[in-house]
Each structure stands twice: as structure tokens, then as C-alpha cells.
Amino acid sequence: MLHHSFVRATLAAAALLATLPAWALHPGADGLQWGDAPPVFNKGAKIAVLQGDPGKPGPFVARLSAPSGYKVMPHWHSQVENVTVLSGTLMVGMGDKFDTKVMKTFKAGAFGSIPAQTHHYALFKGATVIQIHGEGPFDLTYVDPADDPQKKMADAKKP
Numbered sequence: 001m002l003h004h005s006f007v008r009a010t011l012a013a014a015a016l017l018a019t020l021p022a023w024a025l026h027p028g029a030d031g032l033q034w035g036d037a038p039p040v041f042n043k044g045a046k047i048a049v050l051q052g053d054p055g056k057p058g059p060f061v062a063r064l065s066a067p068s069g070y071k072v073m074p075h076w077h078s079q080v081e082n083v084t085v086l087s088g089t090l091m092v093g094m095g096d097k098f099d100t101k102v103m104k105t106f107k108a109g110a111f112g113s114i115p116a117q118t119h120h121y122a123l124f125k126g127a128t129v130i131q132i133h134g135e136g137p138f139d140l141t142y143v144d145p146a147d148d149p150q151k152k153m154a155d156a157k158k159p
Helices: 002-018 148-156
Strands: 046-051 060-068 072-076 081-094 104-107 112-113 120-135
Touching: none
Parallel strands: none
Antiparallel strands: 046 060, 060 120, 072 120, 081 104, 081 112, 081 120
16 A cells, blocks of 8 residues: 555656756756846846746745845835845845945845835845745836946946
8 A cells, every 4th residue: 555655646746847847857057047137136146946937927936146245225026025045144224225234134044024015125245145935026126216227237328
């Protein structure tokens, strides 16, 4: 009886794995496929999507890797943002102005959840990897539109 249950469970797991997207089955050297973060982030950050599609409605899980000193200026999201620090140190402040004196420090293993439309900002100390999960579509709106890297790139292209 136990043997048949084990075989059924193994077949069920194999069937489930067959439905996963190809990127989940063919990981990179570190187990994930990393690429440049979307242009709403400053250059230098990398992202790996573990589940779902952050750009579409529905649940997603993604990891963001950033170098020491990397900043995300004051911004907000239309959905709840759930963050777990996997390595390094993440500093987070609340409000409309980037102020390192009031930021809270989160080390590897820390978890935080930021309610939708809450203004906040971040600083990465040391090379840091965070995991973000929530409901898509993921968006990021800068409190000061001039902080948006996409706007900076568009302005730089103007004659």
C-alpha cells in the first residue's frame, strides 16, 4: 500500500513540474536566471522571477539583487509589498524625503510588509538580495517624478 501511494505521489509531483514554465526548470549557475531590473529601477540592480509574472495580475515571487549603496528613492506601490531580506542589509525609511537618519535596518532573515500606497524608500548596505512577493501587477510610482530613472533617461535623450 505504501509503495503505491509513493508512486502516485511521485507521478503527481512529476505532472506538476511539467506544468511549470521552462525558466523554473532550467536555472542559471546560482539556481536562478537573473536579468537587469525593469527601467523603473536605477541601473545596477538585477532581478530573477521565481513564480508568476510581476507585470500581470496574480501572485508573483521575485528576487532583487543590488550592490552596496544602491538607492530606491521615495515611492509607493498600488499593491501590498512583502519583502524578505535574503542576504546583506536593507535600510528602509517611511515618507516623502530620503533621510538616512530615520531609516530602519533589516538584516538577512528579516521580513516586512508595506501597505499599498505607503510612501517609502530604501538603501542597500553591502551587496544585498531581497525577495518580493505579492499580487501583480507590480508597479512603482516615485513621489517626485524627477527621481524616476525612466524620466531621467528620456530627459537625457532630449536635444
